Amino acid sequence: AQSVTQLGSHVSVSEGALVLLRCNYSSSVPPYLFWYVQYPNQGLQLLLKYTSAATLVKGINGFEAEFKKSETSFHLTKPSAHMSDAAEYFCAVTEGTGANNLFFGTGTRLTVIP
Amino acid sequence: GAGVSQSPSNKVTEKGKDVELRCDPISGHTALYWYRQSLGQGLEFLIYFQGNSAPDKSGLPSDRFSAERTGGSVSTLTIQRTQQEDSAVYLCASSPRLAGGPWVKTQYFGPGTRLLVL
Numbered sequence: 001a002q003s004v005t006q007l008g009s010h011v012s013v014s015e016g017a018l019v020l021l022r023c024n025y026s027s028s029v030p031p032y033l034f035w036y037v038q039y040p041n042q043g044l045q046l047l048l049k050y051t052s053a054a055t056l057v058k059g060i061n062g063f064e065a066e067f068k069k070s071e072t073s074f075h076l077t078k079p080s081a082h083m084s085d086a087a088e089y090f091c092a093v094t095e096g097t098g099a100n101n102l103f104f105g106t107g108t109r110l111t112v113i114p
Numbered sequence: 115g116a117g118v119s120q121s122p123s124n125k126v127t128e129k130g131k132d133v134e135l136r137c138d139p140i141s142g143h144t145a146l147y148w149y150r151q152s153l154g155q156g157l158e159f160l161i162y163f164q165g166n167s168a169p170d171k172s173g174l175p176s177d178r179f180s181a182e183r184t185g186g187s188v189s190t191l192t193i194q195r196t197q198q199e200d201s202a203v204y205l206c207a208s209s210p211r212l213a214g215g216p217w218v219k220t221q222y223f224g225p226g227t228r229l230l231v232l
Contacts, residue, residue, distance in 0.1 A: 034220070043118070043205060044223040090157065101147060101173065102221060104157035 002027045002093045006105035014113045019078040021108045023065075023091030026072065033074040034092045034102065035065055044090065050074060061085070086112045116140065118224035120206050126230045127196055135191040135227045139208030146189050147209075147221060148181055152202040160204075163189060165211070196231045203228050 007022040025031055032051050036044040048059025055067040061084075065076045074091060088109045092102040119138045127133050139146050148160040159173040163183040174180070178196075183189040193200055207221035 036223070041225075043225040044207075046220060046222070049220060092157075101159040101162055101170070102157075103159070104149075106156040 002031065002095060002103045004091050004093050004103055004105035006089075006091055006108050008108055009106065010109045010111065012111040012113055013081045015083060016080050019063075019076070019081045019085065019110065021076040021089050021091075021110065023074045023076065023105060024072050025074060025091075025093045027093055027095065029095050031093045031095065033065075033067060034094075035059065035063070035074075035076050036090045036092060037061075038088045038090065038107075040087075047076070047089075081110075081112045083112050083114065086110055118206055118208050118222055120204075120224040120227050122227060123225065124228045124230075126232065128232050129198060130195055132192065132194045133196055133229065135193075135204050135229070137189045137191070137206030137208075137224060139187065139189070139206070140210075140222055142210065143208035143222070144186070144211040145209045145221075146183055147207045148189070148191050149205045149207065150175075150202045151205055151226070157205070160191070193229075196229075198231050201229055201231045 003026045005024045013019055034049045035047040037047050038044050047063050048057045048065055050057050050067045058064045063078045065074050067074050088107045090107045091105040094102050118140055121136045144165045146163045150158045150160055161181045162170040178194045181191045203226040205223055205226045207223045209221045
């Protein structure tokens with residue numbers, strides 16, 4: 001069975017500071033991992049995805065994530081936070097081939113302090 | 115091109131009434147998913163359609179929930195005899211079927227329908 005744990009339901013950073021959002025997964029098969037962002041009153045937007053190619057994945061808006069099998073982690077980072085990054089972030093896992101649905105974490109709300 | 119669209123964007127109903135939520139996937143996408151986003155409970159998978167195959171209904175919480183997909187495109191999620199705990203945002207997503215394999219199902223989400231059951 002697959003699952004995702006996001007540590008910290010709320011994270012606050014100062015504008016210009018490093019953003020680190022944590023995601024740990026559990027999967028019995030090699031996983032495919034995703035980060036989605038949700039702005040207020042909007043749907044989910046794909047930030048980036050890991051599909052067993054490069055372990056360091058770059059996404060939109062300057063975000064990147066590194067797949068670490070030994071740590072079963074897929075943490076999301078951005079070197080310098082912008083006010084526009086304030087949103088809710090979801091990590092998700094799927095088995096990939098033949099799998100039908102994503103298993104989501106409970107989300108992390110990012111607040112950026114000016 | 116156009117993204118996933120959902121209607122209505124907001125729905126307020128009375129307990130016990132039936133509701134229908136609509137999803138228009140991205141043109142050409144063969145897979146369609148419904149999720150529910152409840153306050154404090156994150157995103158929960160409900161149902162999945164892939165082409166003409168039988169849908170995966172494993173996430174539907176009760177027999178009051180059903181969904182259909184007509185002509186391999188538009189989908190309707192129906193909730194019968196709504197209860198207050200059905201209040202949530204219902205999200206639809208679609209994904210393309212990639213040629214060859216393995217499948218990597220990147221899902222593209224609609225804006226959701228916010229359902230409030232009074």
